[in-house]
Amino acid sequence: MRRVLALCLVASLCAACSVTVEQSSPGDRVQRDRPWGLTAARVNASDGLRVLVLHDMEGLAGQDDPRTFRFSHPEHYARGQEMLAADINAVIDGLFAGGATEVHVVDGHGSGNPEPDVRTDLLDPRAEQVFRDEAFDTYFDLPESAEYDAVAVVGMHAKTGSGGFASHTFTLGIEFQVHGQSITETELVALSWGRFDVPVIFASGDDRLAADLETMPWIESVIVKTATSASTAELRPTEEAHADLTAAAQRAVESLAEAQVMKIALPVEATIRTVPPAGLGALSGVPGIDYNGDADAVTFQADTLRDAYDGWVALVGVARTTYPRVLGEQISLLGLDAQLNPAYSDALFDRWVDFESGRWSPPEAPTGASPQRGHGYR
Numbered sequence: 001m002r003r004v005l006a007l008c009l010v011a012s013l014c015a016a017c018s019v020t021v022e023q024s025s026p027g028d029r030v031q032r033d034r035p036w037g038l039t040a041a042r043v044n045a046s047d048g049l050r051v052l053v054l055h056d057m058e059g060l061a062g063q064d065d066p067r068t069f070r071f072s073h074p075e076h077y078a079r080g081q082e083m084l085a086a087d088i089n090a091v092i093d094g095l096f097a098g099g100a101t102e103v104h105v106v107d108g109h110g111s112g113n114p115e116p117d118v119r120t121d122l123l124d125p126r127a128e129q130v131f132r133d134e135a136f137d138t139y140f141d142l143p144e145s146a147e148y149d150a151v152a153v154v155g156m157h158a159k160t161g162s163g164g165f166a167s168h169t170f171t172l173g174i175e176f177q178v179h180g181q182s183i184t185e186t187e188l189v190a191l192s193w194g195r196f197d198v199p200v201i202f203a204s205g206d207d208r209l210a211a212d213l214e215t216m217p218w219i220e221s222v223i224v225k226t227a228t229s230a231s232t233a234e235l236r237p238t239e240e241a242h243a244d245l246t247a248a249a250q251r252a253v254e255s256l257a258e259a260q261v262m263k264i265a266l267p268v269e270a271t272i273r274t275v276p277p278a279g280l281g282a283l284s285g286v287p288g289i290d291y292n293g294d295a296d297a298v299t300f301q302a303d304t305l306r307d308a309y310d311g312w313v314a315l316v317g318v319a320r321t322t323y324p325r326v327l328g329e330q331i332s333l334l335g336l337d338a339q340l341n342p343a344y345s346d347a348l349f350d351r352w353v354d355f356e357s358g359r360w361s362p363p364e365a366p367t368g369a370s371p372q373r374g375h376g377y378r
């Protein structure tokens with residue numbers, strides 16, 4: 001995951017540009033410098049102060065084992081769930097102490113657990129978990145349909161290439177850039193909520209995340225551990241970290257009026273760059289697609305941040321088609337090539353001739369499964 005970033009150069013090229021910034025009311029566009037402009041948060045607490053806690057699961061206090069955020073490792077994941085609830089509860093405590101009247105919690109991790117990563121029975125009962133009838137996109141669908149005065153992000157990680165504990169962006173091997181600048185998931189959250197003039201006021205995670213977030217100097221940022229690689233960390237005493245989480249969350253609400261809203265510059269020059277195990281080489285040489293082979297990156301222009309995000313998500317689907325190479329390596333390591341390769345070849349052949357002969361249709365979705373409540377997605 002370690003590599004050298006040359007992004008500052010790219011960013012400096014467009015630093016002098018002046019572009020349109022997305023505003024909450026269509027047509028109301030102002031000129032700002034790239035990649036985003038800042039506006040003061042407009043606080044109206046007359047009807048109470050609603051704060052959204054959006055959590056991830058890699059930047060937790062007391063956590064130095066990646067298995068604790070992976071649902072596929074049940075025993076360790078269960079410990080991770082306890083750490084997650086403890087960090088969130090510490091933050092909730094501070095948010096209420098600072099003046100929040102309502103706190104909602106939404107899952108931004110998506111471990112594969114059909115239930116939210118936060119166990120309801122462990123969560124501070126003053127907070128409410130966000131559920132929907134169907135799956136939704138935590139980063140984009142929620143801001144488009146819910147109202148909050150501020151957002152606090154908890155248990156976050158640094159971006160791809162930062163050398164942080166579990167550092168990545170969106171999923172394995174992916175980097176997102178706006179106007180040539182690589183962003184963290186926290187900045188993506190801030191830009192998404194910025195469309196509705198809502199600031200991110202608090203973030204917790206490792207030291208590399210705090211360094212990444214120098215772009216957001218107004219937020220209260222708590223370092224709960226020091227990354228020593230993408231899979232190892234030096235821990236702070238957990239109680240001390242929790243006390244900091246509470247104190248910083250309180251300060252974040254108390255100083256809400258000084259918070260800044262991030263407004264993306266429009267149109268968005270959006271880039272998706274990949275590192276192993278992802279890859280975009282399949283798009284090399286396609287006319288109309290701006291593929292950079294040196295960076296393994298694709299750049300496109302989008303009229304809105306939402307369009308940029310939808311484009312990234314679609315291209316993540318392409319980038320993930322290289323993941324099965326790792327499966328192939330595992331099959332070889334296990335000595336299963338001789339058995340599986342002919343079977344795979346025959347299955348591909350049969351799929352073709354069966355479809356061509358009208359004998360094959362896609363399997364039906366399983367019935368009888370209880371409809372899952374949406375609690376965020378991925």
Ligand SMILES: [Zn+2]
Nearest residue numbers: 056157170185
């Ligand atoms: Zn994440």
